[in-house]
Amino acid sequence: MRGREQQASQVAFVARAGSGGRSKDKSRMVCSACKKKGHTAETCFQVIGYPEWWGERSRQAGRGGGRGTGRGRGMIRANATMVQGDEGLSQEAEKSGYVGLSNEQWGTLIKLLEEKQGTEPRLNGKSISLDWVLDTGASNHMTGYCDLLVEKKYMMSCSIGLPNGNRSLSREKGTMVFDADFKLKNVLFVPDLRCNLISVSQLVRDLDVVLQIANKGCVVHDRTTRILSGAGELRDGLYFFRRLSKISAFYSNKDGVGDVWHQWLGHPSSGVLDLIPVVGRSRENSVCEICVKAKHCREVFHQSDNKSDEIFHMIHVDLWGPYRSPTLCNSFYFLTIVDDYSRGVWVYLLQDKRQVPQTLKNFQVMVSRQFGKEVKVICSDNGREFTCLASEFRERGIIHQTSCVYTPQQNGRVECKHSHILNMARALMFQASLPVKF
Structure with a gap:
């Protein structure tokens, strides 16, 4: 019944188009304004203005050139001419549907989508279909072909509603591997399903990707790195997923x-x-989005003009921690030492802040033995791990300079280095898409 209604509406549309073209014979009409045949002065473009689809063609070409037999056919011919003449403009319009796609990526995407598939999609047959459809209505990735999955395991029975209104039970799930860099996990095996569905919501949630949909297809790219992961080829009203491997990132130089x-x-x-x-x-x-996320800070302090005359004349020390997650060596703190003259940096991982005094002593011995220098001034904050060495510093003739309370910028050399280390670690975590708990 539905097909009959659609067919009737299509036939009626064609009849209206045909009757519109035969309603008046304009081949004998002559315009009094431009002296061209096929129209009158009331509809002449030189009088009422040229439409947008006319483009950059000559404004003296008239309307239809006297060859049209009706207004409808003349407009169709003009539209076709504009598309042929402004093919580049049409391609730019299509490309504008995908934000941030470079010319090289656009060409690669078009070439991939125009490639003919070796097999036609099978959504209703019993043979195995290798096509995967991007589905915004599916709650989970699903497949009716268990042989496509790896790392399969049983689970509690789950009732699945099928497109035809029936229901089926899923008792297994697994992983669909497209390649080493793109895997779909927790794909449900539905025995009565005769197609493969990629749930858009699960895809975005599990892989942290962004899906851009346009009129002729869609693209999938990583939210952070903006590297293309795949594309959706529009066929029969459905977006069939095509894996894009090793495609350069958006905004690549x-x-x-x-x-x-x-x-x-x-x-x-x-x-x-x-x-x-x-x-x-x-x-x-x-502009790097990761840097924007990882390096937000307040306005920097002005640079200090004080600088030592030789290496290890003055060093800046500071302790950072504890962190909620230990390192592989079970450390929660790190001690940073910066040489004021050379800006050389030494970082020591510590399990406890009580290790700071001995670490500082070991550093001074290393400087004396390896560089033949003696540390003369040590700058730090008022942490007890540093002030407990006051007697040690006096015995060795070392001047201990401490910053004022709540004024960390007075120890800015090492504070800036701490900021640099933390920004780098934060950027690497964003780049790797690690969970927030790390």
């Missing part, structure tokens, strides 16, 4: 060299990357 080095080095500033010959100034105007 030349070969992505700058972005790769920026991530490998823990998201340093552009000034640091400029020192790397293979990178140069390729990232000069780029």
Whole structure:
């Protein structure tokens, strides 16, 4: 019944279009304004203005050129001419549906979506279908073919509502592996299902990706790194998932060299990357979202003009911790030592703050033996792990300078280094999409 109604409406539409074209024979009409055939002065574009679809074509071409037999056919021919003449503009309009896609990525995406699949999708047959459909209405990833899953395990029976209104029980779930970098976990095996469904909600939740849907397809990319993960090919009103492997990230520069080095080095500033010959100034105007998330801070203090004349004349020390999660060596603190002259940094992982005095003594012995220098001034805050060494400092003739209470900027050398270390660690965690508990 539904098919008959659709067919009737289509036939009625064609009849209306045909009758509109035959209602008046305009081949003998002559416009008094432009002297062209096929229309009158009341509908002449030179009089009422040219429509948007006319484009950049000559304004003297008239309307229909005297070859049209009706107003409807003339407009169709004009529209087709505009699409052929402005193909680049049409492609830009399609590309604008995908935010942040570079020209190279757009070309790769178009090429992939235009490739012919080796097998047609089978949504109702009994043979195995390798196509996966992106479904916004599915609550979980589902498949009717158990052989596609790995790491299968049994679970409590779960009732699944099928598209035809029936219900089926799912007692197994597993992992669907597209490649080493893209896996769908907790895929339910539904025996009565004859297709493979990717739940958009579960995909976004489990893999932390973003789905962009446009008129001819959709793309899936990582929320943080913006690397393309896959695309959805529009066929028969459904988006069939196509895996895109090793596709460069959004907003990538030349070969992505700058972005790769920026991530490998823990998201340093552009000034640091400029020192790397293979990178140069390729990232000069780029914006890294990870850096924005990880390095929010208040306005910096003005730089100090005080600086030592030689190495180890003055050192800055500070202790950070405890952290809620221990390191692999079961450490909760780290002690940072910064040389005022060279800006050299030493970081020591400590299990307890009571290890600070002995660590400082060991550092002074190392400096004396390896560099032939003696530490003369030690700058720190008023932590008891440092003030307990007052008698030790007096015996060795070391000046101990402490900052005022609630004024950490007076020990700014090591405080800035702490900020740099924490920002780098935070950026790496964002980059790896680690849970917040870490």
